[in-house]
Amino acid sequence: MPNPIRTLLFCALLLIAASARAQLKIDIIGGGANQIPIAIAALKGENTLPQRITDIISADLIRSGLFKSVDAGGLPSVPSEPQEVQYPVWTARGADALMIGSVTALSGGQWDVRFRLLDVPKQQQLVAYNYQVSTEQLRTTAHQIADAIYEKLTGDPGVFSTRITYVVKRGARYELQVADADGFGAQPVLVSNEPIISPSWSPDGASIAYVSFQTKKPVVYIQSLTTTQRTVVANFKGSNSSPAWSPDGRRLAVVLTKDGSSQIYLVNADGSNLVRLTNSRAIDTEPNFSPDGQWIIFTSDRGGSPQIYRMPVNGGNAERLTFDGSYNVSPRYAPDGKSFVFIQRNGNRFNVALEDISTKQVQLLTDDGIDESPSFAPNGRIVLYASEVRGRGILAAVSSDGRVRQRFTVDIGDVREPAWGPIWKGH
Amino acid sequence: MNKLILSVILAGLLAACASTPEQSPAKVEDRTPAAPITAEPAKSEPAPKVTAIERKPVVATPTPAAAANPLKDPGNILSKRSIFFEYDSDAVKDEYKPLITAHATYLKQNSSAKATIQGNTDERGSREYNLALGQRRADAVKQMMTLLGAPEAQLEAVSFGEEKPRATGKDDTSYAENRRDDIVYQGE
Incomplete structure (x- = not known):
């Protein structure tokens, strides 16, 4: 029986050796x-x-x-x-x-x-x-x-040749970066003196939708990673935010306030054909498509506290999915569509949690920090999220069974808003 | 217990490693993203339909007594721009009603003036949900100004959520400072 500590230490050393040149350093826990x-x-x-x-x-x-x-x-x-x-x-x-x-x-x-x-x-x-x-x-x-x-x-697809995106804040400067899944090769794709949030990969991995505040208000853009060509998807009166791609890459769900409170709309990727999807007087935000394109899960405070709901993609009655606690936000479907990750507040902590949609059973994947913005790796085995260490933003990942955790840190600045890209189909 | 010890050891190892000089990582030709867009507000930005900032200054109607801009006059209530909120609340407290009334009146009397109400939240919780909460705070003040006679076309409510905190501490005082609406006039 091998000594588990020695094995892990050996692994850690291997990792350190391997990642000495990385812009994002990775540390394994468990x-x-x-x-x-x-x-x-x-x-x-x-x-x-x-x-x-x-x-x-x-x-x-x-x-x-x-x-x-x-x-x-x-x-x-x-x-x-x-x-x-x-x-x-x-x-x-x-x-x-x-x-x-x-x-x-x-x-x-x-x-x-x-x-x-x-x-x-x-x-x-x-x-x-x-x-x-x-x-x-x-x-x-x-x-x-x-x-x-x-x-x-x-038996599961590997995700080592995929990419991730995230936002780095250094002083007053914001960079949307793309890196390999092991943290190497980080490249800025957008540099701004105003905040950037909510990056979302197109299903083909060729573009990223995001929210930029560079015109002193939140506006949704799509930017091509190959040409840097950028289009405005939603720039209406009020705030424009929370882009989510449909699985076919043709449409996005966005959150607009042009008609009152924050509501979910569907829009074509070129900004045309805007359709309102939710009709509540509450906050409806953080939409995310099911992998089969039939459902949208989202955060709403229509019941008095922020909870997660599911509705058919063409509109209709929303079904509440979370019931424990007074703050459940930021849902993201698993690639198989059977479960979703989200953030649950427990006291002063914000934890990554996983809910099985059919049984409504909830499992906490993290339990110690202030965690945000979870998203699945495309094979469904790892959840990437933002966390905090001594007041600084870092990225972290946890296996979807909660057993293995990783931390990604950069030398300077805050890292936040991670999103894991799709499996690369370019080869 | 083992895990704890391990974390400490790992942290130490990583710290020891932190001084390793960085080199540029190997590039993979076919996956290197193209050059980044530099998003300077003044440069090559696609013209937005609603512009929060324009270069021409707002010219306040000059009064015979003082040609000074009342929006900038520290003695004028119009120079006060911030409305603070309780935790998880978008209720406008009574103490801010004179301030909001003054801005509503100013907008009614200056049809060329345009104001943006920027809602903000503290940093706790989801960024997108906070953006929606900040919007609700901005909408609350906008609605009150509209009821007081400010033309809707001269007003826009937007949210910065938790993204532009005025106070960066992680304490109740900082959080309270950041639960705030700011009234900003076009050209400021």
Whole structure:
């Protein structure tokens, strides 16, 4: 039985080593119950690369909390082909899975990257791929390999090659940034001297809708990540906020105050065809589409306190979904549509909670801080949210079973308003 | 207990790591977003339909006694612009009625003047829900001014929610300072 503290410490050290260059640093708290022991052998030839691919793969897998790393060093020769694998060695080390492979330089600055995932007890190959990529694409390739391993061994799609967005506030300056899911490669997509809130990824990952206050009032924009072209989606009298994309990417739900209190409207992504969806004298805000596009969940204080409701996307009666406590806000559907995350106030704390829609059963995923703005990773296994440490905004993530937590911190400034992007379909 | 110790150890390790100099991370060509938009209010901003700020100053009707702008005159109630609220409330307290009446009258008498009422909240809770609560506070004052005769076309109620706190402390005094409407005239 391995010492759990030592294992975790080892993981932590691995992470620190792997993330020393990240703009967002990641720190893991807790661990999964049944971690899969995996040995990741160095890829033959990878020591000549600017960064070892296997370091990135290991960091990805360990960060998920579902894997534990089995030592793959100290061998006279590192296997890179199945016939070179001495299975008894890996069985003795306790590995259930073994990754091997190679990197070879091609002409024109390209690389040939090969990997194989082997089932140690069965002595079988589980999956194998090869990639021909440029030096700049090696990091993405490592994430894709980690995704393939994660999917093969857990049955869920991996999200290591997805991206996240969030807002960084440094003094009076606000930056909407996009980074890889491991915090690397952060790039500003909008810089402003006025607040930016509520970023929301389009379903194809090509655009982000957000609220900017740069004209001294909240206005909803959509910005393309490839061209930076920006369009105004909603700029009516009063406040315009809380954009949420329909699953087909054609429409958005937005919150407007042009007709009185904050109400939910549907609008085409080009700003045309505005239709009012809610008709209450209360606050109706924070809309979010169900993955099948049939429902909208939202926050409303129509019953006296802010609670979460669900209504058909074409309007109609709203059904109240939360009943415990006097402050339940910020609902977001799980990718399978069966549950949603939200923020529940308990005393002075604001916790991330998960509710099963059919049973109405609620599980607290966090219980100690001031948490905000939860959103699911596209595989439904991780919830990303904003939190606070010593008065400073940070990002954090918790597995949807509540067992594993991560913290993302930046060196300077407050981080808030995170949103996890869709699974990348560009390759 | 183990978790606690671990957190401390991790925190220490991370702190030790914090001095690591940053290098620019590896770029992935096909996923690098294009250059950021710099959103300076004065620069390349698509013209909004409702403009909260214009460059031309509001010219107050000059009075024979003082040509000074009554909105800026510290002795004039019109220079007072803030209305404060209780926690979780949009009820306008009686003490602010003279101030609100004065602004309503000013707008009625100066048809070229336009005012924005900006609602604010303290930082606790959801940003979007707070935006809606700030809007409710702004609407409460706007409605009162309209009832007092201020033309609706000269008024806009918007919300900053918790996004632009005047006080940045995390205490009741700061929170109270931030539960506030501000009346801002076009051109200010």
